Amino acid sequence: MTICSVEIWTERLPLTRPYVIATREVSTVDLHFVRLEGSDGAPGLGCAAPTAVTSENAEDCLGAMDAAARDILKGQDPRLLRGLARQLRLACPQYPSAMAALDMALYDLFGRSMGVSVAAMLGRLRKPLPTSITIGILPLEETLEEAKEYLARGFKCLKVKLGLDYGEDLERLQALRRAYPEGVRIRVDANQGYTIEQTRDLFYKAQDLDLELIEQPLSRGKEADMLKLSKDAQRLMAADESLHDPMDALQLAVNPPFGIWNIKLMKCGGITGALDLADLAGLSGIDLMWGCMDESVISIAAALHTAYACPKTCYLDLDGSFDLSRDAALGGFTLQDGSLHLLDEPGLGVRLAV
Ligand SMILES: [Mg+2]
Known part of the structure; x- marks a missing residue:
């Protein structure tokens, strides 16, 4: 062939x-x-x-x-x-x-x-997990409105973008948690927008806010500063901008400043690169989150097949195709009750839209 x-x-x-x-x-x-x-x-x-x-x-x-x-x-x-x-x-x-x-x-x-799915080829071992859906940096009322809409669509997990104004960020998170005291997972992403003091403060408040994880609070390059946080705080932190390729992963695998790695196929060169990162994470006791950019169902499906074959996979943030008003392809997975289910089809299970 x-x-x-x-x-x-x-x-x-x-x-x-x-x-x-x-x-x-x-x-x-x-x-x-x-x-x-x-x-x-x-x-x-x-x-x-x-x-x-x-x-x-x-x-x-x-x-x-x-x-x-x-x-x-x-x-x-x-x-x-x-x-x-x-x-x-x-x-x-x-x-x-x-x-x-x-x-x-x-x-x-x-x-x-x-005639086999990519997940089966790689050794599928995970059951369907919920994905988060992202709420951008919005005023408080709009944050609440958008959350309501996503929860009505069946999502169970919200990822809230933070990082422009710490005071407003806290108000938004407190209002969200008041509106949904139970049954809704909330994780946050500061996209490098915080200082170490704000990061530490948010960690102290994370228990009351019941935050699942805090993604990339400090800028890439400030990984050594993350080591000044307590071990408990580090466990809750997820690396995104700090983690691109296996060379970054090597640095972050020893004395890990982040307890979670956000793997994106676009950063690490696809399924092959992602498996390398996942292996290193496994050796270092680091949990995996699978993220994305705004992407077609083709590459979201590729990330999902890979995620479900990695033992350290704990979190999905694979909402990148839901906000496209048009896509070049169909299939790959379905969203059921907030969780992503792979189709039982060969390869990635996607096809071009006609
Ligand atoms: Mg991020």
């Missing part, structure tokens, strides 16, 4: 609900897609979401994806998956989302050709 054709294209997708985070406002997203085709007719789909987070220029990312797909994948046997994934990693380390798209497309094609 060989990969006989490669197709790559870009789509600009508007969001149903533009949002503000500590660093910028987001209203549309440019996604790059890849479709491989095996000589047996099986397709392999992938999606890249280059963003400022991964320091990728969208156009250069597309160029890297196109070149790597043609030079490394076209004409090759997809069953040589690990070797091809290694070549992708060497070819475009500075374009992790391009690498992620091609890597997941390979896994998809391989799984479909073998």
Whole structure:
């Protein structure tokens, strides 16, 4: 079997609900897609979401994806998956989302050709988990309104963006917890917006607020400052901007400043890179959260298949496709009662929308 054709294209997708985070406002997203085709007719789909987070220029990312797909994948046997994934990693380390798209497309094609899901291939061991859905930085009333809407849609877990004004952040969290004293999980993401004093203060208040975790309070580069927090506080902290690739993971695995790692396929180069991080996390006793950018169901499904095959997976934050007003693909998973269920289909279980 060989990969006989490669197709790559870009789509600009508007969001149903533009949002503000500590660093910028987001209203549309440019996604790059890849479709491989095996000589047996099986397709392999992938999606890249280059963003400022991964320091990728969208156009250069597309160029890297196109070149790597043609030079490394076209004409090759997809069953040589690990070797091809290694070549992708060497070819475009500075374009992790391009690498992620091609890597997941390979896994998809391989799984479909073998008739097994990617999660089964990787050794599925997790039952469906709830995903959080994100509330951006909003005034208090709008925060409460949005929470109400998401809970009515069945979500059980809210991720609240913080980091512009600590006083307002606390008011929003206190109002949310008062409105929902039980049955709603609340986690928060400061996107590097806090000082060490604010971080420590939020940890002290986290018990009353019943916060599940605190994501990236300090800037990337201030990991050593995190070590000044108590061990209990560190256990509640999740690394996002501080954790991109396996080199970051190596630094964060010894004397870990964060008890939780937020793995995103776009940061670490796809399923292959994510498995490397997950193995290190396992050795270091670190729990895993699986996050995303604004992405197609293709790459959200890829993250979910991988997440359900990793023993340290505890948290899902895979809400990135729900706010796209249009997607290039369908399927992959269903949302039932706030939890993400994989479809029992070969590969990633996704197909292009017609
Ligand atoms: Mg984050």
